[in-house]
Amino acid sequence: MRTRVLAAVLGVAAIGMLVAGVTSFLVQRERVDARIDDNLAQEVDELREFAEDGIDPDTGGDFTTVDRFLEVVLERNVPDRDEGLLAFVDGDIAWAPASGVNVRLEEDPEFVALVADQGGTTRVRPRSVETDTLGQLRYVTVPVTVPADDRQGLYVIAYAREMEQAEVVDAYQTFAIVAVASLAMVGAVGWLVAGRLLRPIRLLRDTAQQISDTDLSGRIAVTGTDDISALARTFNDMLDRLEVAFAGQRDALDDAGHEMRTPITIIRGHLELMESGDPADVEEVRALVLDELDRMHRMVDDLVMLAKAKRPDFVRPRPVELDRLVDEVLDKARALDDRQWRVDARVSATVDLDPQRITQALLQLIANAVKFTEPGDTIAVGCQIAGSEVRLWVRDTGIGIAADDLERIFDRFARADVGRGIEGSGLGLAIVSAIAEAHRGTVTVDSRPGAGAVFTIALPLVGSEVTEDELVEEEA
Numbered sequence: 001m002r003t004r005v006l007a008a009v010l011g012v013a014a015i016g017m018l019v020a021g022v023t024s025f026l027v028q029r030e031r032v033d034a035r036i037d038d039n040l041a042q043e044v045d046e047l048r049e050f051a052e053d054g055i056d057p058d059t060g061g062d063f064t065t066v067d068r069f070l071e072v073v074l075e076r077n078v079p080d081r082d083e084g085l086l087a088f089v090d091g092d093i094a095w096a097p098a099s100g101v102n103v104r105l106e107e108d109p110e111f112v113a114l115v116a117d118q119g120g121t122t123r124v125r126p127r128s129v130e131t132d133t134l135g136q137l138r139y140v141t142v143p144v145t146v147p148a149d150d151r152q153g154l155y156v157i158a159y160a161r162e163m164e165q166a167e168v169v170d171a172y173q174t175f176a177i178v179a180v181a182s183l184a185m186v187g188a189v190g191w192l193v194a195g196r197l198l199r200p201i202r203l204l205r206d207t208a209q210q211i212s213d214t215d216l217s218g219r220i221a222v223t224g225t226d227d228i229s230a231l232a233r234t235f236n237d238m239l240d241r242l243e244v245a246f247a248g249q250r251d252a253l254d255d256a257g258h259e260m261r262t263p264i265t266i267i268r269g270h271l272e273l274m275e276s277g278d279p280a281d282v283e284e285v286r287a288l289v290l291d292e293l294d295r296m297h298r299m300v301d302d303l304v305m306l307a308k309a310k311r312p313d314f315v316r317p318r319p320v321e322l323d324r325l326v327d328e329v330l331d332k333a334r335a336l337d338d339r340q341w342r343v344d345a346r347v348s349a350t351v352d353l354d355p356q357r358i359t360q361a362l363l364q365l366i367a368n369a370v371k372f373t374e375p376g377d378t379i380a381v382g383c384q385i386a387g388s389e390v391r392l393w394v395r396d397t398g399i400g401i402a403a404d405d406l407e408r409i410f411d412r413f414a415r416a417d418v419g420r421g422i423e424g425s426g427l428g429l430a431i432v433s434a435i436a437e438a439h440r441g442t443v444t445v446d447s448r449p450g451a452g453a454v455f456t457i458a459l460p461l462v463g464s465e466v467t468e469d470e471l472v473e474e475e476a
Contacts, residue, residue, distance in 0.1 A: 092116075305431055354438075368428055400452055443458075
């Protein structure tokens, strides 16, 4: 990719320089040709003006011979650097410029013969010819006559086109050298820049090759802000999600294997010891097996729930009236057992959350509270908005939780010592924590032995519209 990118850049740059150079060269060459034609026209005009107004410097009068007129014209005219002059009389060379002229037309027999043949024409216009001696020439021939002289004169003005174009050619040869050097510099810089830009892709490839199903820790070091760096950051984010997902799967499998082993052992042990001929023993073992299978089924459902908690569509937030949600949860909870049901606080507000998942979490906390309370104990629910958080809680006046258990009760299959002998898989609070995290929130507990517990779900405040705060305490 680095080579292809660099080749594309150099190709475009080279084509651009070539088009610009060729176009500019052609334009400059046409300008040189136009300048030559302008100089030729100016020379012809000056000759005609001299023919009308000029006088012989020796006599002070009009010219009487053609060759004298041409001699004076050549003496007065200083050729340009790439200009050549020549005078003919009756087809023969009569006069040529003095030494020091670069273009010696008289030394080119091919051109001399060509011009001598055109001596009789009266049409003055620029012509072009290429000879072996002087190369390309741009010239005009001007017939010259003097009334007192019957001979036919011819005044020739020519420019060596290749010499005039030499500066343009030299300039564009220099341009070509500079262009090649510029392309080399662009190539070197482009190679370094392309390598730097594509470095995250190479690291991505190397990282992807090193990743295995047991090691997802590799990450790409990203420092830039371009699109390739953004791709590398996206890849790192994907690895983070995969690592979390795989870790969750491994934890689920480890937890399931650990917890499933107990009911399977119980079922196997009782089946091995069962007296098949004793109907009462068979019925007792049957009831035990079905109970253990039901417990395994509930455990599998809970594990599936936890696995789904990592999916982006696990929660589907929508505007919910907070006070109405608390009332509905309390109405459902009253059927669980005989307790003193209360609402600690209620706020009239509309917030964005998934009502089904939050209801599930609150009812799970309430179910736990029922397990660790007795008839006559209080179980209360409440909600409030505190700063940038929505808080929902479940409070009970049960036996509380020991300090050593507070940090681990939200782990999978973790249960407080006070709960031993009480039915449960140890996944309930893990599910509550997963629901809170799916809402980008947290769940905390405040408890001490003998003083009950308060479980609080704190969620970030999104789309809240508070209309009225209302503190209510109700007794069922």
